[in-house]
Amino acid sequence: MIKARLRRQCLGWFSGMLFLLLSGCGGGGGTPPSSSQSPLGPLSAACLTAKGTGNSSGNSLPLYLGTAGDNDQSVCGAAINNPCTDITICSPSGSGCQTISNILVDTGSSGIRIFRSLLSNTSLLPGVETSSGNPAGECAAFGNGSYGDWGPLVYAQVRMSGEPPVIVPIQLIDPTYAGQYDASGSPESAACGTTFSPDTSPSQATFNGILGVGLFVHFCGNDCVPQTNGTYFSCSGSTCTPSTLSTCSQDQNPVAQLPTDNQGVLLSFSPQITNNEQSATGSLYLGINTQTDNTASATAYEADSSGNFITQFNGTTYSTANGTQAFIDSGSDGYFFQDSQIPNSGSPDYYYTQSATPSATIQGVSGDTSITVSFTISNPPATGSGFTDGIIPDIGFSASGVFDWGMPFFFLKQNVFVGINRKTSSLGTGPYWAF
């Protein structure tokens, strides 16, 4: 069924592109952005997303940490508490498929981004165009906004486990796209700003790509539709100008497009990881309470539209309303919180160096549910150049203004659900975390 539908869509797309190419309008009137990477396919004439249809023959993806599975020692295996998996990227018609490993599973963002240098099929991936008809570039910022990923948006068919394929815009990570940065990340025209440090290689980023399976369908959402906000750009030649972008054309959480398993995901670690290890495995289950392996026996804690809930710790309430933050995030490698009673290593890492057993209370933003969570902090084994283990379940870092329940929280709770905004499951309607 999906094949027939995709065939119809792609036939229409190719017919449209043939017309545009013959009429000389395929480039949208602009000069194609320059890049040292292999070329992209032609621009898409229209928003080209497709929800999967049909039945799932498997909804489980492996989670590899440290040296486990097909993790590359110089990529995902080079960073601590770094959960990675594999996904398959094809052209919208389903040809030229490539399976990419070392993809970071990130519950703190939405959408797929992959280093362009790893894909040999980019000429089959049509570019996303802005309303001005030029190719769309994206500045995906993380942390404090001064680092992240720059590169073009393209349409791709994405295959995860045995799920029906979906077609969504994805970002190709390429600092040299449209001449904005050089290959080492130094600014040229610098769409993301001259102080922005773009990811330049898998070994530097410690991932081949990111599978963002967070709380929201779209990376940016409606904030990027009526006005520009520095996320999307319209690029012609080596000139990129801020642009709006419809949600349909934005990079987005592929799970939300699945026909059945679209409510969110479950990250599961069994048996529980309690000791420092060189390798560990877990599972990423797509969907919530839709299959025998993602049954939901948990309490949901609602998040707000900013992607935060509430955490109370040592007399401080961390919440959007207080100007602070609290969230659960597989893209963070430790617990991040402020406890002046626990000594830390100081610059540059500020990790806590003394054992402690703090407690904090998590509360949903509606106030209906709350739970006190006790967790353990230990001094991590480290050498001069870094930590000596790939998995450190008790690592904590000093940080003010935030309570970030990072990857150790997933080890502690073993089963953590991420409910997508406006998607309803037996646990409630997203956005929420449940455990």
Added chain:
Amino acid sequence: MSRFLLLSLSMIGLFTPVNPALAALGEPETSVAHDREVSRGTDTVRVLPGGVRMHRIVTPTGTYREFSGSDGIVFAVTWQGMHPPPLSTVLGSYEEEYRQAIRTVRQGSPSSQGRSRVINIRSPHLRITGMGHPRDLRGMVKILGKGPPGFNPQDIPPASP
């Protein structure tokens, strides 16, 4: 304020040329007005205990705040949103030190570079912190040794002046 006046002010901001010589951090507070224009934002001012003046500027990319001390010099900047303010302007003469500090951390040893959403850097003259996820990024840059002792801009709640 009338819609016409608001529109006029925003148009002035839109077309005011960027002058790299005018910067906020380490510069007199008067430069804040220029930052507002460059970022096309609206500015409100609040005087905090200890005489610290806080400008709160709302822009399409987010909200940022600039703090100046009794000497009238801007000593800290914080931001919240999907992107920082135009840092090449806001950081002034500290831009290169900031850029190098971020770059050093991001290009550093993978096992200690902080793959996380949180960064915490002390460079020769700056304290740089940041946290969050793509829909809610937070950041702060503060000149070391400036501002009232013990004053942490991130402790100031976001309430409007």
